[in-house]
Structure formats: C-alpha cells, structure tokens
Amino acid sequence: MTKPVQNNSSPATDPSARFTADQAAQATLLLGQSIDFPQVDQIRHCPKAALVIVQGRIAWHGPAAELSVTQQSFATVVDYGNAWIIPGLIDTHVHAAQMPVIASWGEQLLDWLNRYTFPAERRFEDPVIARQQSDVFLDALLAHGTTTAMVFGTVHEAATDALFEAARERRMALIAGKVLMDRNCPDYLSDTADSGFDASARLIHRWHGTDRLQYAVTPRFAPTSTEAQLERAGALQQEARGLYLQTHVSENPDEVSWVQSLFPKSRDYVDVYQHYGLLHERSVLAHGLHLTDREWTALREHQARIAVCPTSNTFLGSGLFDFARAEREGVVLGLASDVGGGTSLSQLVSAAEAYKVGQLQGYKLTANALWHQMTAGNARALHLDTQIGSLDSGKMADLVVLDSTRSANLSARLAHANSLEEALFATLILGDERLTRATWVAGERLYSA
Numbered sequence: 238m239t240k241p242v243q244n245n246s247s248p249a250t251d252p253s254a255r256f257t258a259d260q261a262a263q264a265t266l267l268l269g270q271s272i273d274f275p276q277v278d279q280i281r282h283c284p285k286a287a288l289v290i291v292q293g294r295i296a297w298h299g300p301a302a303e304l305s306v307t308q309q310s311f312a313t314v315v316d317y318g319n320a321w322i323i324p325g326l327i328d329t330h331v332h333a334a335q336m337p338v339i340a341s342w343g344e345q346l347l348d349w350l351n352r353y354t355f356p357a358e359r360r361f362e363d364p365v366i367a368r369q370q371s372d373v374f375l376d377a378l379l380a381h382g383t384t385t386a387m388v389f390g391t392v393h394e395a396a397t398d399a400l401f402e403a404a405r406e407r408r409m410a411l412i413a414g415k416v417l418m419d420r421n422c423p424d425y426l427s428d429t430a431d432s433g434f435d436a437s438a439r440l441i442h443r444w445h446g447t448d449r450l451q452y453a454v455t456p457r458f459a460p461t462s463t464e465a466q467l468e469r470a471g472a473l474q475q476e477a478r479g480l481y482l483q484t485h486v487s488e489n490p491d492e493v494s495w496v497q498s499l500f501p502k503s504r505d506y507v508d509v510y511q512h513y514g515l516l517h518e519r520s521v522l523a524h525g526l527h528l529t530d531r532e533w534t535a536l537r538e539h540q541a542r543i544a545v546c547p548t549s550n551t552f553l554g555s556g557l558f559d560f561a562r563a564e565r566e567g568v569v570l571g572l573a574s575d576v577g578g579g580t581s582l583s584q585l586v587s588a589a590e591a592y593k594v595g596q597l598q599g600y601k602l603t604a605n606a607l608w609h610q611m612t613a614g615n616a617r618a619l620h621l622d623t624q625i626g627s628l629d630s631g632k633m634a635d636l637v638v639l640d641s642t643r644s645a646n647l648s649a650r651l652a653h654a655n656s657l658e659e660a661l662f663a664t665l666i667l668g669d670e671r672l673t674r675a676t677w678v679a680g681e682r683l684y685s686a
Contacts, residue, residue, distance in 0.1 A: 248273075248281050248298050248628060256289065256297070261310035265290040265680060268301055268308075269317035269638065272657075273324050273628040274609035281628070282657055288322060290634040293408070293679035298628050315682075317638050320674055323608075324626055325384025325635035326584040327615035329571030330483070330523040330544035332389045333374045333400050333413070334358045339577040345554050346489040349578065355423050357577070358391045358416075362425070367396035371403040379407070379684040381582040381670040382637035384677075385616075385625060387483055387521055387544070387571075388413040389455060392426045394436040401444045408448065408679040410625060410635070412481050414455030415440055419466045422457075430465040434473060441476045449633075449679070453481035453521075458488075459496050459509045471514035481519045481619075484510065486543075487532070488524035489555045507532040516541050519620060521571060524549075526556035533566045542618045543568055546575035547590035553578050560591075561600045571618035572610045584611045585668040592665065604662035634680040639664070639672045643686070647672070 248271060256264065271286035287301040289311075301308075308314055337360075338353040361367045378386060390397040390413055397415040404411040417433040418426055428436070437454060445452035454473045456462045462470070474480055487493055487506050496506045503509045507528070510516045518540035525536070525543040536543065545558045563570055572591060574582050581587070588607040595602045616626025625635050641647045647667040654660040664672070676684035 248283050248286070255305040256310075258306050258310045260291075261306045262312050263291065264296065264311055265313040265315070266308060266311040267315050267317065267322060267636070269320050269322040271298065271322045271628055272661075274605065274612055275627050275629075277606050277609050277614070280605055280608075280657060280661070286322065288628065288634070288636070290680040293634055293681075295628060295630050295632050295634050297630055317640070317674065320638050320640040322628075322636055322638050324612040324628060325637050325676065325678070326382045326611050327619065327621075327626065328378070328383050328386040328574050328582070328584060329521055329542070329615050329618055330389075330546060330573035331386050331576050331579075331582070333371060334361050334389075334391050334396075335577030336370075336374055336377065337577075340580060341577070346492055346578075347495075349553060354577070355426055359423070359425050361391040361393050361396040364395045364399060367391075367393065368399040368403065371396075371400045374400075375403050375407060375409065376684070377582055379676045379678070380673060381584070382639070382673045382676055383582065383584060384635040384637065385410040385619070385621065386412070387453065387481070387619060389457075389483065390415050392416045392418055392428055394440060397440055398443070401440075401447075401450055404450060405448050407683055408681065410449040410621060410633070412451045412453050412483075412619060414453040414481075414483060417454075417456040417466055417470055418461040420463050421461050430463060430469045433466055434469040437473050438476050441473070441480065445477045445480065451479065451481060452477070453483040454515070456484050456515070458485040458492070459506065460492065460499055464500075467509070467513040467515070474514060474517075479519070481521065482515050482517065483521045484515070484523070486510070486522040486525055487527045488550070489553070490527055493527050505529050505532050507535050511535055511539070521618070523573060523575060524555065524558075526550060526558055533562065533568065536568050537566050540569070542571055544571040544573040544575075544618075545591065546573045546579055546587075547594050548580045548587055549575035549578035551590060551594070552580050557594050557597060559598065560595050560602065561598065569618050570610070571615050572607075581669065583669045585665055585670075585672070587611075588665050604658055604665060607665055608661055634677055636677040637673060638675040639668070640674040641672065643671050643674065644668065
C-alpha cells in the first residue's frame with residue numbers, strides 16, 4: 238500500500254502454534270500487510286503477514302515466512318498483496334433506521350428529530366420494511382469496514398427482533414435495543430412505561446447473550462421519557478447480567494435547557510440518568526458536548542462512556558467535543574458515526590472529522606490514537622476487547638482489508654509517505670469506504686468490493 242517504511246513493532250508469534258497439513262486443510266490463510274493498534278501509542282506492522290483463521294478466530298498471526306506448512310496446504314488462501322489487513326472497525330453509536338434521512342438539510346437537533354427522524358422511524362412499524370432495512374443497514378456497515386456496532390433500533394419490538402435476527406445471520410457482534418419513548422414524540426412512536434418495559438424484557442430474554450448479540454436498554458434521551466419510564470428503564474438493568482445502557486446526553490444547548498425544565502429537581506442532565514440507576518460502566522452516552530464540571534466528575538466516577546460523534550455534531554451545528562477535558566478527566570471514549578445525524582458510516586470519515594474538531598481547539602489527535610480508537614479503543618469502550626479490536630491469536634477474525642489503489646488521490650499521496658505513521662494519517666484524512674476491499678466477520682468474507 239505504501240513504499241517501505243519503518244516498523245514500530247511486529248506481531249508477536251507463538252512458536253508453539255504450528256500447524257500440520259491436516260489442520261491447515263481446515264483453515265483459511267490471509268496474506269497481506271497486517272497492522273493493528275493495541276495501545277494508543279503502539280502500532281504493530283508486518284509488511285508480509287499471514288493470518289490463519291480456524292473456526293472463526295485468528296489461530297496464528299505473524300510473518301508469512303514463519304508459517305510451519307506450505308501455503309498450498311490451506312483449504313482457502315486469499316492473497317491481498319500489499320493491501321492492509323486490520324481489525325474490523327467498531328462504531329459505538331449509530332441508528333439503524335436513519336440511513337434514509339442522512340444528509341437532510343437545514344435543521345438543528347430538536348427540529349431535525351421532528352422533521353426527519355420520527356417519520357423515518359415510523360416506517361419500521363411494518364415488519365417487512367424493518368427486516369429489509371435491517372439487511373440494508375448491516376450490509377452498509379460491512380461495506381464501510383465496520384464489523385461491530387452499538388445500535389439504536391426503533392420503538393417497535395418486531396423491528397428490533399428483525400435487526401437482531403439479521404445480525405445473527407451475519408455472525409456479527411452487535412449491541413442494540415428497542416427505543417423507549419413515552420412523551421414528547423408522535424403518538425405513532427410512543428410506548429408507555431409498562432409496555433416499554435415488557436417489550437424490552439422480552440427482547441432481552443430472546444437476544445441478550447445469544448451468539449454474539451447483546452442488549453442495551455435504550456431510552457432515546459431524557460426529554461422523551463417520563464420519570465416513570467426512566468424508573469422502569471433502571472429496573473430493566475436487573476433483567477440480565479451484563480446489560481448495556483445507551484442514550485444521548487448534552488448534545489445541543491436548547492436540549493440541555495429543555496431537560497432542566499422537564500426535570501427541575503435534577504442537578505443537571507447527567508443527574509437525570511444517575512438518579513434512575515442508568516449511569517454505570519456499561520452506559521454509553523452519545524455526544525456530551527456541553528457538560529458541567531459535576532457531570533464530568535459523575536461520568537468518571539461511574540465509569541460511563543461517551544460516544545463522540547464528530548460528523549453529526551458539526552453537521553447539526555451542535556458544538557465541538559472537548560477531547561482535552563475528556564483526557565484530563567479520564568473518561569473513556571468511543572468514536573461513532575451517529576448516522577443519520579452523522580454524514581457517513583465510514584469510521585475513517587469520523588476519525589478525520591475528530592482530528593479537525595481537535596485542531597479547532599488546539600488539541601492534536603495523532604494517527605496512532607485515532608486508528609487505536611476505531612479498533613481496540615472502541616472495543617474497550619464496549620467491553621469487547623477480549624474478543625475483538627486487535628489481531629492477537631484467539632481474537633475473533635473480524636477484519637477489514639483496505640486498499641489505497643482504490644483511490645487515485647490517496648495513492649498519489651502515499652507514494653511520498655516516508656513513514657508508516659505518515660501513511661496512516663493520510664489514509665485517515667483522504668480515505669473512506671471506497672478503500673474497503675473486503676470485510677470478514679467471524680472468519681467469513683461477508684463483503685468483497
């Protein structure tokens with residue numbers, strides 16, 4: 238993909254992981270340049286790498302020259318040449334129903350919801366449309382190199398079933414949930430505190446822990462839930478171990494003021510969630526642009542995560558995320574597309590926009606940090622880092638192959654790259670889904686350009 242560069246480090250190989258010809262005959266071998274980002278300041282790069290996949294997992298990863306059997310011994314061999322093989326990208330906040338309204342003109346958050354989002358989500362009351370659009374959504378994620386996501390469904394139980402079923406068929410790791418809304422929304426999208434609890438409980442029992450699927454209790458945001466519904470959402474956390482919570486917080490100044498008027502007894506926006514037991518280490522709150530000192534402290538103390546949504550925040554005019562403050566506070570971050578408010582499902586585009594947001598505030602995000610965030614960092618934010626996010630042996634074989642030759646502009650730029658870090662940065666800034674040559678999930682190729 239680039240001319241020769243200095244390597245930061247190479248993948249560690251396990252000398253005991255030797256394969257006989259019989260074992261290789263049941264395995265898949267991928268060849269190419271491998272790159273992963275186990276730590277913020279660490280890149281592992283192998284220019285002529287081999288990844289052996291057995292039963293959906295990476296069984297061996299190292300220099301191709303160190304394979305213990307011939308390449309011809311493997312059941313399947315795919316040679317990607319000089320393209321990059323990296324861990325599958327991870328999205329920590331995205332809406333399954335909002336692809337039809339991406340790039341809708343002219344509104345900020347609250348008007349955007351009423352004009353575009355709610356009508357789009359209404360269509361999911363039809364189970365046929367819900368299943369069709371779930372397939373479209375997940376296939377689009379794969380085409381963008383995203384293999385795992387934390388996803389908002391809609392208020393409809395059957396539509397959430399359809400989303401989980403489509404993800405299970407693809408063997409994807411997906412965290413999702415039915416939206417809870419019982420006020421300040423159209424009647425056609427409203428549930429009640431009790432009906433929302435009951436439907437969510439049924440979905441939890443059907444899907445949480447099934448294959449690679451996990452459930453997130455999903456109040457849209459504080460203004461669209463009554464105190465009774467938020468109390469029931471807190472009670473849902475007791476339905477199963479390891480449940481997630483996903484919602485929005487402090488995205489827009491008018492929204493923050495609205496929350497204060499709706500919950501006058503709460504100290505601030507975060508305190509609404511905190512009061513109802515919705516703030517914990519598996520809570521992922523999208524945005525967090527206008528937080529008070531107390532809110533930052535509460536997020537840190539409860540180990541809640543913030544999903545940073547840079548393309549959405551700039552597109553809707555919501556504000557700029559304070560990366561420096563998050564670093565000082567020690568709050569764990571995820572990077573997210575937030576489509577449809579966000580303007581691209583590509584996490585490369587999200588990372589490029591995050592870099593620009595940092596630049597506007599004098600905070601320089603490095604290429605290493607951004608690639609780490611899209612992979613191992615987002616895996617950590619979602620408590621999935623023992624399963625995905627790097628190319629270590631034993632991890633699930635969720636992989637994306639990026640090929641710079643698919644972009645003439647990027648290829649021309651990389652011809653002048655003098656280091657791997659320079660090439661990685663240019664790829665972030667100039668790259669998007671067009672670079673995706675192939676996407677593998679659990680050892681199976683689900684997308685090929």
